[in-house]
Amino acid sequence: MPGKQRNKKTMKEIYIIGAGDFGKEIADTIHAINRVKQTFHIVGYIDDDNSRKGETINDLEIIGDTDEFIRISRRRAEGFAKTEKSDISKDRTILPSAVISVADPIVKSRLARKLDGHAVWENIIHPTASISPYATFGQGIVIQSFVYAAPNAMIENHAHVNVLSSVGHDVRVGEFSSVMVQSALSGFSTLGQCAYIATGVTILPGIHIGSNTHVGAGSVVTKDLPDDVVAYGSPCKAIRRNR
Numbered sequence: 001m002p003g004k005q006r007n008k009k010t011m012k013e014i015y016i017i018g019a020g021d022f023g024k025e026i027a028d029t030i031h032a033i034n035r036v037k038q039t040f041h042i043v044g045y046i047d048d049d050n051s052r053k054g055e056t057i058n059d060l061e062i063i064g065d066t067d068e069f070i071r072i073s074r075r076r077a078e079g080f081a082k083t084e085k086s087d088i089s090k091d092r093t094i095l096p097s098a099v100i101s102v103a104d105p106i107v108k109s110r111l112a113r114k115l116d117g118h119a120v121w122e123n124i125i126h127p128t129a130s131i132s133p134y135a136t137f138g139q140g141i142v143i144q145s146f147v148y149a150a151p152n153a154m155i156e157n158h159a160h161v162n163v164l165s166s167v168g169h170d171v172r173v174g175e176f177s178s179v180m181v182q183s184a185l186s187g188f189s190t191l192g193q194c195a196y197i198a199t200g201v202t203i204l205p206g207i208h209i210g211s212n213t214h215v216g217a218g219s220v221v222t223k224d225l226p227d228d229v230v231a232y233g234s235p236c237k238a239i240r241r242n243r
């Protein structure tokens, strides 16, 4: 069973922040990474829905909420300080590793801001992804199976790129953005912060998607989209303000 992880001592302990469906998929990606090289021991999920505490999802338990995660992080830092005389302000490796597994960019950004300074944000990259050595990454990113990240693609902090999507050359995926399944981001296109690209979207070369803009499933985006809109269709048009 993937949940029965070996070599715990040599593996990094990691917490998955968010016990929704995307959390399950990220757990699967971590299992795939471990099959190639034993890298992470998943401690469990953190979720702010306290009614779910103790629930088990595919062998992994929901341990507690984000306040509990902060307590775990502090206890760990105190433990290290006593035994190893480490200085938490200098040595971030004593913080627990984590990845945010929420697709909604705004929720993702809130969680990241709350937990910054209490976690080491790990990059979770599926072994089947094809990543150019000239692509650059922030922290806490997730790249799912069969993604292509082309030369000079830039995937910023906590951005997620889902299964079978293609991030073209010189594309920028802004901080906290989420790209769902099988979308194509053509060369030199850019996503602002907190953009959400639904399943099966095509973005033409050089097009800019504004911050906090959501592009609906199956859209073909032929013109720039401003900040804070929901847009869909082919050709894609802004339909309404987002929130």
Ligand SMILES: CC(C)(COP(=O)(O)OP(=O)(O)OC[C@H]1O[C@@H](n2cnc3c(N)ncnc32)[C@H](O)[C@@H]1OP(=O)(O)O)[C@@H](O)C(=O)NCCC(=O)NCCS
Residues within 6 Å of the ligand: 180, 181, 197, 198, 199, 214, 215, 216, 217, 218, 219, 230, 231, 232, 233
């Ligand atoms: C962007 C999105 C949320 C817009 O949804 P919405 O604003 O709630 O739109 P509604 O469901 O209220 O639909 C309003 C109308 O627009 C149409 N519509 C909604 N999304 C559409 C789309 N992507 N393309 C074309 N038409 C769309 C609906 O059919 C509906 O038409 P009607 O009024 O004639 O019945 C939705 O298109 C979307 O992409 N959801 C995410 C799906 C996804 O990829 N999930 C990831 C799973 S991994």
